[in-house]
Amino acid sequence: MLTFKPLTNNAVLRKSPKSMVSSLSEWFWNERLWFPEGLGWADLEDKDGRVYAKASDLWVVLPIALAFSFPHLSNLLVATPLAAVMGVKEKVRLIVSHNPTLESFYCNTTKNPSQSSIDSLCKQTGCSERQVQGWFRRRRNQDRPSLLKKFKEASWRFTFYLLAFIAGLASLIDKPWLYDFKEMWQGFPILTLLPSQYWYYMIELGFYVSLIFSVASDVKRKDFKEQMVHHMATIFLISFSWCVNYIRAGTLIMLLHDSSDYLLESAKIFIYAGWRNTSNYVFFLFAAVFIFTRLYIFPFYIIYSTYIYPMTMYSPFFGYYFLNLLMMVLQCLHIFWAILILRMAVRFLSSDEKVEDERSDKEETDESGEEEEGVEKKGAVQNGHAAHNNHRKTE
Incomplete structure (x- = not known):
């Protein structure tokens, strides 16, 4: 008769952290996960003058990302001269008068107080409701990035995306898989690097990692969370495709994305410079390229080729499903942004307004400079100036 002796200690908990990490690493790098049956890491060892992608190569990305996180050289060589030529200047913003009670509430509670909170603050400061609302409106405007900062950020990204697109096109122009997507899988995974x-891979990956590093200083957008998901999915997709040698598919995906990104940044540049007609034309060109590449080429050619063609040569494996899952995450984000783009286009065509970025946090209009004067007379603010000159809405 078989008897079972209960374990007094959990075997998993008895493992040392080092052994657990080792077990996790062994599972993660299991070639049965990432390669078709009969193929593995041994097939990607350098030999006979043939070089293959290796996970250890990705360490090069860190110094590249660090360099991209401080685009001072680009600002000096591109953004600053371009701003001078296009007439974009730094506008002096008057600082809102300091009020300890309102400032404490703004920093520690919320930047957008509810009606009940406004009533309470009115009692504490002796100000009217309009005066408190005006103070918070000007305080929020004070924290928003200046027009010149947004111009420099757009110039930096325009420079990178344009150069990346040119470099990617130059590296792929003579490759057969640019014209026939079936060629992406010929000989996979034994594809020479x-x-x-x-x-192309290291610089692209370094740039997207730098976007994570610089998130604290970049201009915040309404789709911030979606942008972060996009950046993380892109980083994982590029890194994963590198480690398991999906190099050909990876280069095509990066080129496809770069083809419209530089147009978006150029449209922003013209918006910030006040070149309305030019920004509108560039925006519609961007919208056309974006929709064609992200909603037609990407799902019906790229995803189709990663989902269908490998199965004609190999049995399904985990890496195949994982790759296509990441691709679908990107496609969902493409649809989300396409809706924003179409909404902007429809609004422009129906009202003849200037095309603006739906994702931007617009500056609020200050209705009356008298509010600030009233606050000062009641002693609610001290030693400051009202920031009520920023009447113009900027993107």
Whole structure:
């Protein structure tokens, strides 16, 4: 008769942290997860002058990302001269008068007080409701990025995306998989790594990692969470495709994204410079390229090729499903942004307004400078100036 002796200690808990990490690493790098049956890491070892992508190569991304996180050289060589040529200047913003009670509530509670909170603050400061609302409106405007900062950020990204698109096109123009997507999988995963592919990958990945590093200083958008999901999905997709040698598919996906990104940043540049007609034309060009590449080429050609063609050569494996899952995450984000783009386009065509970025946090209009004067007379603010000159809405 078989008897079972209960374990007094959980075997998993008895494992040392080092052994647990080792077990996790062993599971993660299991070639049965990432490669078709009969193929593995041994097939990607350098030999006979043929070089293959390796996970250890990704360490190069960190110094590249760090360099991209401080685009001072781009600002000096591109953004600053371009701003001078296009007439974009730094506007002096008057600082809202300091009020300890309102400032404490603004910093520690919320930037957008409810009606009940406004009533309470009126009692504490002796100000009217309009005066308190005006103070918070001007205080929020004070925290918003200046027009010149947004112009420099757009100029920096325009420079990168344009150069990345040109570099990617140059590295792929003579490759057969640019014209026939079936070629992406010919010989997979034993695909030789080319120097152009190496640098294209490292620079692109370094740039997207830098976007995570610089998130605290970048201009905040309404789709901030979606942007972060996009950046993380892109980083995982690029890194994953590198480690398991989906290099050909990866280069096509990066080129596809770069083809419209630089147009969006150029449209922003013209908006910030006040070139209304030019920004409108560039925006519609961007919208056309975005919809064609992200809602037609990407799902019906790229995703189709990653979902259908591998199954004609191999049995399904985990890496195949994981790749297509990441692709679908990107496609969902493409649809989300396409809705925003179409909404902007429809609004422009129906009202003949200036095209503006739906994701931007617009500056609020200050209705009356008298509010600030009233606050000062009641002693609610001290030693400051009202920031009531920013009447113009900026994107």
